[in-house]
Amino acid sequence: MIHVHNFIDGKYQPALSGATIPNVNPSTGQVYGTIADSDENDVNLAVHIAQKAFPAWSQTSLDQRFAILNRIADIIDNKMDELALAESTDNGKPLWLSKKVDIPRAASNFRFFATAIKHFSSESYYDHPATLSYTLRQPIGIVGCISPWNLPLYLFTWKIVPAIAAGNCIIAKPSEITPVTASILGEICNEAGLPAGVLNILHGTGPNTGNAIVSHPDIKAISFTGGTATGKHIISIAGPMLKKLSLELGGKNAAIILDDCNYEKMLKDTVRSAFSNQGQICLCTSRLLIQDTIYDRFKSDFTHLVSQLKVGQPLETNYKIDQGAIVSKQHFDKILSAIELAKEEGGIVLAGGNKITLPPPFQDGYYIEPTVIEGLNQECRTNKEEIFGPVVTLQKFSSLDEAIQLANATGYGLDTVIWSSNTDTIHYLANNAQSGIVWVNCWLVRDLRTPFGGVKQSGLGREGGWDALRFFTESKSVTQQFL
Ligand code: NAD
Numbered sequence: 001m002i003h004v005h006n007f008i009d010g011k012y013q014p015a016l017s018g019a020t021i022p023n024v025n026p027s028t029g030q031v032y033g034t035i036a037d038s039d040e041n042d043v044n045l046a047v048h049i050a051q052k053a054f055p056a057w058s059q060t061s062l063d064q065r066f067a068i069l070n071r072i073a074d075i076i077d078n079k080m081d082e083l084a085l086a087e088s089t090d091n092g093k094p095l096w097l098s099k100k101v102d103i104p105r106a107a108s109n110f111r112f113f114a115t116a117i118k119h120f121s122s123e124s125y126y127d128h129p130a131t132l133s134y135t136l137r138q139p140i141g142i143v144g145c146i147s148p149w150n151l152p153l154y155l156f157t158w159k160i161v162p163a164i165a166a167g168n169c170i171i172a173k174p175s176e177i178t179p180v181t182a183s184i185l186g187e188i189c190n191e192a193g194l195p196a197g198v199l200n201i202l203h204g205t206g207p208n209t210g211n212a213i214v215s216h217p218d219i220k221a222i223s224f225t226g227g228t229a230t231g232k233h234i235i236s237i238a239g240p241m242l243k244k245l246s247l248e249l250g251g252k253n254a255a256i257i258l259d260d261c262n263y264e265k266m267l268k269d270t271v272r273s274a275f276s277n278q279g280q281i282c283l284c285t286s287r288l289l290i291q292d293t294i295y296d297r298f299k300s301d302f303t304h305l306v307s308q309l310k311v312g313q314p315l316e317t318n319y320k321i322d323q324g325a326i327v328s329k330q331h332f333d334k335i336l337s338a339i340e341l342a343k344e345e346g347g348i349v350l351a352g353g354n355k356i357t358l359p360p361p362f363q364d365g366y367y368i369e370p371t372v373i374e375g376l377n378q379e380c381r382t383n384k385e386e387i388f389g390p391v392v393t394l395q396k397f398s399s400l401d402e403a404i405q406l407a408n409a410t411g412y413g414l415d416t417v418i419w420s421s422n423t424d425t426i427h428y429l430a431n432n433a434q435s436g437i438v439w440v441n442c443w444l445v446r447d448l449r450t451p452f453g454g455v456k457q458s459g460l461g462r463e464g465g466w467d468a469l470r471f472f473t474e475s476k477s478v479t480q481q482f483l
Contacts, residue, residue: 002033004179004203006042007186009049010196016041021176021205026092026325026332027313029364035179038204040212043171046200047218050142050169053197058139058167062118065165069114071192072185076107079188083153083181088314090178091152092325092366093277095315102154106181109157112448113468117165120469130482137473139167140244143221144213146206146234147182149175149327150280150388156182159223160199162468170199171213175226177328179203206230214238223471224248225282228386228412228457235460246461246471248282248453250386251414254407255285255443256397256429259293261419262441267298271305273417273443275370278323279390280331282458283415283437283444286391287383289406292398299350299394302372306351309370313362323390325365332366335389339371342382347373347393378409386412400428408434413455417443436462 004023005012014020015036023033036042076083083106084098093102124134145159156174163170174182182201189199202209210230214222214237221244224234228249238245255270273285290298314324326332332355339353352369374394376382383393397403407416407429416433418440420426430438436454439445446452451462461471 002180004033004035004183006036006038006046006203007183007199007201008042008046009200010186010190012186015039015204016045023090023179024328025089026327027089027315027365028361029329029366032089033180035176036203037176038202038209038212040216042202042204043209043212043216046171046202047142047216049197050171050200051218053195054139054141054169057169057195057198060167065167066114066118068192068194069110069161069165072188072194073107073110073114075188075191076103076110079184080104083184085315086180086184087152087178088324090180091149092314092327094321094324095317096320097277097324102151105151106153106157108448109154109161113161113165116162116465116469120466122475131479132482133477133479136476136478137166137470138476140220140472140474141168142219143168143170143223143472144216144219145170145172146210146213146222146224146226147172147174148226149177150277150282152178153181153185155225156185158463159225163223163472164194164198166469166472168472169197171216171219172199172201173203173209173213174201176203176205176209211237215241217241220244221472222246223463231459244471246453246463247459248463249457249459250388250412251282251284251454251458252287252384252386252410252412253283253285253415253417253435254287254289255417255419256403256407257288257290257294257298258420258422258425259291260421260425262421263294265441266419267301267305269443270302270419271309274392275306275309275323275390276444278326278368279370279392280327280388281444282388285417285443286387286393287406288392288394289397289403290394291403292396295394295396299374302394303350306370306372311356311367311369313358313365323367323370325367326389327366329366331389332368335368335387335391338382338385338387338389339373339391342373342376342391342393345376345380345382347382348375349373350394352390378406384410400425404429404432408432411457414458415439415454
């Protein structure tokens, strides 16, 4: 049994009330640990500690921050096996994926912002005859970071690192569904010499712990990644308190596939963009829009490849699995009911569509076949609502206008993927896509300097690069007139 405690003032401790919630291993469906369930008393304590740490931390030199953040990255690299095993056990994702993507990206987040803070600059203006104006970018103070379960350490660090680099002290909450790697990060930060109280990690449910963080009057900014409904709830509390907010929310992303694309690359990458991490990435393409001239060819080739994907227990080493377990029973049931809804709406299942029962001891784990559905128009719920699982739909288009109209016909606007070799087509579609991110002839290629975020119901604000450092600082204009 693994007992996940809060990390406050550089020390591990249970929730003050002693309350815990169970932690379930999604590959077996069995409880394998407990998680502290923190309430407002734990948040009050953590804020008090963070306030004590803030004056010293906000005054550290950039060299000191650079050194500590890089040391944390090095320790993450050294603990790769331990962290990857913890991530895949907690989340259900294939072990190779944790090793290839999640844990290396967590280390990259530290290295990226260690360097970025040394290059972060602000504007200055001169006006005749003798006026100089410049901008100071100062840390906000105590900030809250709340992250989801799909890329646990990857997204947790994507939020906390720019906040630390900018000189803030943090109250952070990972998802209660996948808390283990964030918990291990506490001891890594101690080993790297991050002063106690700079990063405080509280565990617990959203309504209990998350709500207490969002409502705390001394937490001045909230960076949140998760579902759109939760994001709206957070706005309803933090908005009237005039907190700074960055919200990275859900998606229902389209891939637009034209007949002049590099077909083989598109096919391979589209399988990946649809089913990576069991389809549980906010950026996954869940709606594939295909030009009518290649629809039948694509349908046949894609369905064939998808039906060959291997689903297995996340730590499988006898053969390479493509998909592991769905993260929780609740999410597993939600995905299966979305597949049933698609059938009721008239969808035809071309591949998958069922749950999978693996041999013991994994018979109670949460496994679903990669699923491909056609025959649904853009007006149905299946094509409008986020499923966040291994389920994609195919739709046909015959003109660029129809393609972009279909791509934009949801309430979400996170990313759009374009497959074409015609630059006019690419620019037309990229220009008209209602999304914060466009990938052309690729998917999930991330340059951490670029702004990251969505439009419409997919979010508010941008993360990444300077945007993250601007979010975690307050700008102050100073104007001096020379005598
Ligand atoms: P969620 O909204 O249920 O939970 C996210 C986090 O918010 C968790 O830590 C949770 O405990 C906390 N939370 C829940 N209720 C809260 C409340 N009332 N107050 C404060 N905190 C609360 O989302 P999830 O199920 O963990 O994640 C899946 C969702 O996240 C999907 O919609 C997905 O698209 C989205 N997501 C978006 C991005 C992005 O960058 N846009 C990235 C990953 C995931």
